[in-house]
Amino acid sequence: MLNGNWIDKKTGANTFEDREYFLQLVEDLRVRGQERPGVVLENGGVMGGNRRLAALITLFGEQSEPKFQRFEGFIVPGNMDAVDRWRLEMSAQIGATRLTRDYKAVNRLAKIKQGVELLEAKAGSTEDAAIKGVAVDWGTKPENIRTELLTYSAMLQWLEFTGYPGELWRADKLTEIFTEIPGIFDAARKIGMPLADQSRLKRIVFSLISNKAADYRLLRAIRNAIGSGKKGVNGTPTAINLLLSAAPNVDALTTPPTHETEDAAEELADRFRADVESKKAQRTPLVLAQTAETNLESLGNLILKLQIPADKKTAIIQSIQNCSKLAAEALSRLKG
Known part of the structure; x- marks a missing residue:
């Protein structure tokens, strides 16, 4: 799936757009080896670095070299709670380096929602506090997180209404629209x-x-x-x-x-x-007429408050006279 060749023939979901990136990653690992460790759960599940693992499997299948036989990663302690796991994954993603792919927009929204739900589930935490916590972890403002949550909710509603509940891949390229x-x-x-x-x-x-x-x-x-x-x-x-x-x-x-x-x-x-x-x-x-009226009213108020130099007065008087002439012409045209 991660190599960009997968397609679901029933729904049309695919990973074709990942193909070029995956090939770049394979070539990078071929030359440099694995420079950045992944994150692995005690049960062997890969929490961070799935693409690197897939690339190493591809390289070992091609060359059978020992340096491609092992995937280096930090093993997450089994007693780490869900919130800490989420934070660990976020820190790994935010600290992404060369050829480490960022989340797709829709997956990013899902991760933000997940973080809010996890933090809110903690004893004594409110949704507002959870949003603020996620904002800190994500390095942004709480109002931005709220906007992201509303966008994600709109996506879910669209998928529900159109008969594809939960199939987030369908909204992957529509994030700008849903905002x-x-x-x-x-x-x-x-x-x-x-x-x-x-x-x-x-x-x-x-x-x-x-x-x-x-x-x-x-x-x-x-x-x-x-x-x-x-x-x-x-x-x-x-x-x-x-x-x-x-x-x-x-x-x-x-x-x-x-x-x-x-x-x-x-x-x-x-x-x-x-x-x-x-x-x-x-x-x-109408908008232009109302704007002109407002501007003239503001001008009248300013004239009462300001000491206007003589040379400026002459220019202002000339401009007002021009306005008066233009107003008369506009009235004449409007009446008929």
């Missing part, structure tokens, strides 16, 4: 979107992802189209309603995508974008 989803659902809750519509929104978003019609830009546009505050200020309700009306039922989500469903999803995404852009263009004149 946008928590914001969508949070915005929907904040504007008081009815629960039935929130459910439809979730289904259509998951459907767009499954049918390869969603990227992070589209999802961010959906988030913005929902708007903010209880009234969905600056939102685009017509565009959101367009999506809600196309939401599939739960059973349809578990049906594998086809060329027809992918084309339909892409068409829906295009219609959504067009509606958003249309409404944005319609709002632009």
Whole structure:
């Protein structure tokens, strides 16, 4: 599996993208030998260094040289608890060196979730304390860990909704997309979107992802189209309603995508974008007028507070007169 040749013929899951890396690792070990020990459990299971072990097995099969016959590793004491094992694995991963591959994005999220659960399970620990502990171990801020957990939760929901619970490999290259989803659902809750519509929104978003019609830009546009505050200020309700009306039922989500469903999803995404852009263009004149009004109001307040040099006054007066002229022209065009 680790050599990049494995494929599950039933699901299509494979390790082909690992092939080039594995071959580089084999050649590196052929020349240098094993420079960095792995981490091994007392029962013989390899906790850290599986790829190095696979590469050594490959080399010994090719050359039968003694230096490839043994895998060097630290043996973890049997009395080490789960949290300490997790921390040991994290320290080994964070301290990765040349040709030591980092976790795939989805595996990284799973490890963060695992760490939070392990720390939270300790007596007297809360989720907040567990998140802070993982943040320290991972070398980041607690809010970043919370964001990662929300992203991971969105992935799990998508897999559950689409009939592939737990098959994280399907989300491996979609992490950037899933980082946008928590914001969508949070915005929907904040504007008081009815629960039935929130459910439809979730289904259509998951459907767009499954049918390869969603990227992070589209999802961010959906988030913005929902708007903010209880009234969905600056939102685009017509565009959101367009999506809600196309939401599939739960059973349809578990049906594998086809060329027809992918084309339909892409068409829906295009219609959504067009509606958003249309409404944005319609709002632009009002936004510009309101901005001009705000700027002039701020200018008036500043003039009362500041001592303005004479030469600056002349320039400001000229600019205000120009604004007055432009405002009159705009009013004339607007009226008719």
